Every structure is written in C-alpha cells, then in structure tokens.
Amino acid sequence: MRDYAKELPEHVSKYIGENELFLEIFQGNNSSPQCARPPLLFVHGAFTGSWMWSKYIPHFTSAGWNSYCINLRGHYKSRSVDLTKVEFENYLDDIRQAISEIAEEYAVPPVVIGFSMGGILSQKLAEGVRIAGLVLIDSSICRQVHDEVPYRDLAPRMPGLIVPAPARDEQSSADETLDDIAFQRKYLSMESAKAFAAFSFHFGAEGISVDGGKITCPSLVISAANDEEDDRRGRAMARHLGGEYLGLEGTTHTGLLVGQRYCEAVSRMMVWLARFAENSSQPSKPRLASSRPT
Template identity: 80%
Template sequence: MRDYAKELPEHREKFIGENDLFLEIFHGNHGSQRAGRPPLLFVHGAFTGSWMWSKYIPHFMAAGWDSYCINLRGHYKSRSVDFTRVGFEDYLEDIQVAIAEIVDESGSPPIVIGFSMGGILSQKLAESVEIAGLVLIDSSICKQVHHEVPYQGLAPQAHGLVVPAPARGEQVSADEIFEDIAFQRKYLSIESGKAFSAFSFHFGAEGISVDGSRISCRSLVISAVGNEDDDRRGRAAARHIGGEYLGLAGTTHTGLLVGQRYHEAVSRIMDWLARLQV
C-alpha cells in the first residue's frame, strides 16, 4: 500500500492548546512565495486527520503557500480523548486555537479550507471569527441548505456515543483506485457521536444553523456531484454564503481529496486563490 502521509515534504510539527492538538506546518517554496499572502489552514473531516490532505499539500507548497494542517482533539496524532464527551462546540474551539496560533506565528488570519465535517465547522466559525477566505470541499450542509434541498429518503442511522470508522470494504470507487482506499482504511478512526448528532442529517440531526449574512470573506464551494440533487445542494450552499461554486461530476466525497481526480479541485482552488490576491 502506498502511504501518502509518509511521502510529505519536510515540515514542522507541534502540539498546541490544552488538548495537545497536533499541528503540521508546511512552508511554501521560498522562490514562489509572495509577500502579503495569508497562510492556509486545512481542517479535516470526521474520522480522519491531517493525513487526508497528503495529496494536496505538495501542490500548495510548490505554489508558495504556507499551509497549516490541524488535527481536532482525539484525531490522528493529537492526544487521545474521551470521544463520548466531545461535541461540535469542542471542535469549534479547536479550530479557534489553531487560528490563534497561526495569527501569533504569521501575523495574519488564515484562509480556511474545510472538508466534510470540517466544512460545516468552518462555516459556523466564519460567522464570528476573522478569516481571510473560506473554501468548502464537499462540506456537510447547514440547516438552511437542507431546508432548500433536503436529502430524500433518509433513514437516519442509530449511533451510540461514538461512531465506528467507515469500513471502506470496497476495492475501488468512481474516482478512487485500490491504493487510495487502502490509504484511508489504514488511518480512519472512530468519531464523536455527539458531534454527529449536531450536524449530520444522516444521523438524525436537526442541523447546524449558519447565518450566511455574517460571513463576510470571499468563499468557494466545491461539491462532488453524483446526481442532480448533489449539484442543486452545492449551488444552494454557495448562494447561502455568497460564494463561488464548482461541481465536479463523477467524483466522490473522499475522492475529492485522495482520489484520481483530486488535482481538479486543487487547480480550481489555486485559481481562486490567485484571484483572491489580485
């Protein structure tokens, strides 16, 4: 199995905050660095960690972007915690700790790039915390978007105080080869049931309310599109926060980060970042 996390370029690592959150820091290539660029903060989704960004990071480093990858409490190499006591608000606090660390180190708030659960966390945070921009990659949707384009035929799954890691028993997906899935299978871990019960409609949640009018930074929404509802939902999410939209047909949720077409999302983010800095 190819372990992309072990192929990452040389970088710094540190533990921050009272929960010893594991933060990976990748400095952009000096020759490509432009003065005044804000750093990037990557926020992973449920069950995962900073390892999920392993294919993305080298591209942003090569383009001169300083990148920070946070691990929420209990995830990857962050200190183990009792997941039965961890909720959505705790994860929001973790991201604020990371932003404070970045501001202290770099002198400017970051552009936040959130995936899945990390996306709904980042949206909620952007209501009240200053950030330089917001990118959502197949983000969990807020209550308002679900009201506009609800999931059809949901049979909410029961869960306990923790949610077991996805088995990923399949060999391939629409945009992932065996190596991509095996890589995820190696690292996927349990998740907080309390957090899921707050944001996941698939687990019977009422959803997280996001006031789009309070998100003042420029934003980009990227969605994996398998059907018309996926596209409608992604467009609604972008409208709700006043952002740009890209729907990638034939891609999957995790494939956008570690699949064979991940570079399409990276290219669009790079283009958006370039225009953000004009």
C-alpha cells in the same frame, strides 16, 4: 499500499493548546511568515486527520502557500481523548486554537479550507471569527441548505456512544484506486457521536444553523455532484454564503481529496486563491506541483 502521508514535503509539527492538538506546518516555497499572502488552514473531516490532505499539500507549498493542517482533539496524532464526551462546539474551539496560533506569526488571518465535517465547522466558525477566505470541499450542509434541498428518503440512524470508523472494504470506486482506499483504511478512526448528532441529517440531527449574512469573506464551494440534487445542494450552499461554485461529476466524497481526480479541485482552488496573491511580493502564478504521480 502506498502511504501518501510519508511522501509529504519536509515540515515541522507541534502540539498546541491544553488538548495537545497536533499541528503540521508546511513552509511554502520562497515564502515566509512576513509574506503578504494569508496562510492556509486545512480542517479535516470526520474519522480522519491531517493525513487526508497528503495529496493536496505538495501543490500548495510548491505554489508558495504557507499551510497549516490541524488535527482535531482525539484525531490522528493529537492526544487521545474520550470521544463520548466530545461535542461539535469542542471542535470549533480546536479550530479557534489553531487560528490563534497562526495569528502569532501572521498579520493577516488564514484562508480556512474545510472538508466534510470540517466544512460545516468552518462555516459556523466563519460567522464570528475573522478569516481571509473560506473553501468548502464536499462540506456537510447547514440547516438552511437542507431546508432548501432536503435529503430524501433518509432513514436516520441514531448514533451510539461513538461512531465506528468506516470499513472501506469496497474493491472499486468511481475515482479511487485500491491504493487510495487502502491508504484511508490504514488511518481511519472512530468519531464523536455527539458531534454527528449535531450536524448530520443522516444521524437524525436538526442541523447546524449558519447565518450566511455574517460570513463576509470570499468563499468557494466544491462538491461531488453525481446527480441533480447533489448539484442543487452545492449551488444552494454557495448561494447561501455568497460564494463561487464548482460541481465535479463522477467524483466521490473522499475521492475529491485522495482520488485520481483530486487535481481538478486543487486547480480550481489555485485560480480562486490568486486573488490573495495579487498584492504579494512573492510569485503568484497559480500552478500545480510538477507531475506528481497519484
């Protein structure tokens, strides 16, 4: 099994806040904290951690972006906590803690990049916290988007005390190799049932309300669009936030981060991020890291 987390560029890490959140910090090539570009803050999804960004990070550091990967409480190398007591709002506090840490180094707020559960957390955070931009990758949807394009034929499952990690015992995927799947299986862990009960319609949640009018930063929504309803939800989310949209057919939820077509999402993000580099004294040409095998 290929462990992509062990192929990350050299970086530093530290624990922050009273919950000892594990924060990984990657210096962009030819960049510094004084760079005019905003840093990037990557927020992982349920069951995962900063390791889920292992294929992404080399491209952004190669292009000069300083990048931070937060691990929410109880995830990956963050201090273990009792997940039966962790709520959606606690995860919001964790992201605020990371932004506060970044604010000590930079004069500009970060661009927040959220995947899945990290996406709905990032949307809610953006209502009241100043950020430079918002990128959502196959994000969990808010209540307003669900009202417009509801999931059909759901048989909601009520979570127990915790939600166990996905088994990922499948032998094939539309866009993931067996190595990609095995990599995830190695690190996937349990998740807070209370958090799921707040945002996941598949677990009977009423959903998280997001006031799109309060989110004034530029935004980009990228979705795995495998049918018309997936595409409609992605477009509705982008419209709700006043942002741009990219739907990628034939991709999977986790494949957008660790699958064989992840570079398509990264390429679109690079183009979108170029707006923040225009006034930077650092090179700003959007590009991918050179021929990194997947």
